[in-house]
Amino acid sequence: MILTLTELDQGGGSRQLSRESAVVDINSRVHLRINTDALQNRLEGIIGRLEIPEHLVAQITAFRAAIRKGVDALGPLQKVLEEWVGSKEHSSEQIAGLRASLSSVAEPADIILSIAVEGSRMESSLSSALEAYQRPTQAQQYRMIFEVAQSELEQMQKEWETVLQSKGVYLQAGAWILTNQGEQPIHLRGFDSYKEKERLEVDRFNIKALFKNDQKAEFQKAAQQAQEINDKGFWNVVEESSLRAAESFLTEPRQRIEEIHSLLEELRQMPEKAIQPAKDILGQVSADMKEYLDCLSSLFGKYGGQSTERNAKSLLVSSQSDFANLVERTKKLRSDLDDLKKKLHEIRGLVGSAKQSVENLVQFVSAFGETTLTNAMSDLGRTFRALANLYTMEDINNRVLEFGNEVLKHDLNTLPTETEAALTTSGPRAEGDHLVFKIAFGSIGNQVTELERSDAIILRSLSHLDLAIGVIFAKNGDKFQAAPSYSVLYKFGSSSYAYKRFVDIGLGLNLAAMDFNHDDTPELGVGAVVSAFHDYVQIGLIGFNIYQSKYYWFFGLRLPLPTSIGSVPTGE
Structure with a gap:
């Protein structure tokens, strides 16, 4: 994996984002780290079109794999050898363990030694290292082989980078916020010259900010729905x-x-x-x-x-x-x-x-x-x-994300390995949008080729207050009466996409415009409520009609139905 994403949220928390259903809070910063070893491995797998010497790439690949395998096996071998020296008698299990440990180290060492042919730089380095040791132990001999191989690998990588530069190979990385209306590039420090946008933070606990200009119209639609339900019946x-x-x-x-x-x-x-x-x-x-x-x-x-x-x-x-x-x-x-x-x-x-x-x-x-x-x-x-109640989004992997002229071109030596994207300075965004990172390479005469992309879904994943407008059904005597209402809800934080988009439990206060006595005069009802399933279902714990001094129980629905004035409230 070339790209590693870590979310830094406003609550002071940090967590590495998974590749499956990653979620970031709408106000978070996302730290991006580029794994240069994984990047080089990926480039080595597609160098055929670049006419880079294949023997150099083959040696780099073989050395890297052998060193990693050999170093991992050295620790267990050292432990087995110490136990062997400390024992006066050796059991069949110890003998089998020693053979297995030696085999696991000897195999990668043989690969390295096969490349160190007579007269090569590797062979000269091994000879010099052997002369520096005074009667090395078996484990020390293997460790010396891997240390010399690591030094040789670094030299070969420098040669490889020089060849890449001569071929005009460059690397680019970028980030976008994707919506159903399109995509907008955002600034990645060190990777582009885009300007950060004016800071735009989505309030978490500001009740006043919940009441937006369109909330009044939405409440009027809920009132119209409630009136129609009371007049005609729900299923009609x-x-x-x-x-x-x-x-x-x-x-x-x-x-x-x-x-x-x-x-x-x-x-x-x-x-x-x-x-x-x-x-x-x-x-x-x-x-x-x-x-x-x-x-x-x-x-x-x-x-x-x-x-x-x-x-x-x-x-x-x-x-x-x-x-x-x-x-x-x-x-x-x-x-x-x-x-x-x-x-x-x-x-x-x-x-x-x-x-x-x-x-x-x-x-x-x-x-x-x-x-x-x-x-x-x-x-x-x-x-x-x-x-x-379908909430779907176009497959992110099918979006063609092109680098703008503001995106810089780097080689392996100048490529930054870490950067950060701040959502609060990335412009307008909404729940359900996607934050996408992409790294690619290009060369003279060839199109830019994508190496890897990672994306995360933008949600309000930290705890926050929310407003739900809809219709409640209050028990008035033997009958239920529909009434428009809004609920101020406390939503619990979660980084689970399934929970936030489908369960999304909230606790709060429900205010409703009742008309228990059917005199067309609104009566204020106040109740405690639990909401679930993205506020489409609300269960009233208890309600109180202030005007009539009556208690009632109720449940609420946010109805996605067209009204007679031609609008379709979706709740989004």
């Missing part, structure tokens, strides 16, 4: 909201596909010879679009109000498989349309209505593929994340 609101979102998504694609399908059929009936090369793909796309249209019609019937039997409780479950299937069909159709567009551009010699039909089809295909499908998939993604 779930059903209406889901159907409204599905119908909005399905309408435009269905209309567009019907238009394109009509143009396709019109074009297929033309006898023009020039259209023949595109006939096969026209038929394939026409069939695929027919299937896609049938799929949309089926979904529209299921979610658009035509179905006579709808079960709201099963609707959210079934919608997941339905829309996942639609996503796959959409990807295939998009690919088909791209192929069709290429074929249509190749058609030459058309005149009159045939030419106009092809031009119309190209225009419709472009608009549908580049606008309608893209927007529909974007809307589907937002709706589906809300309905199913």
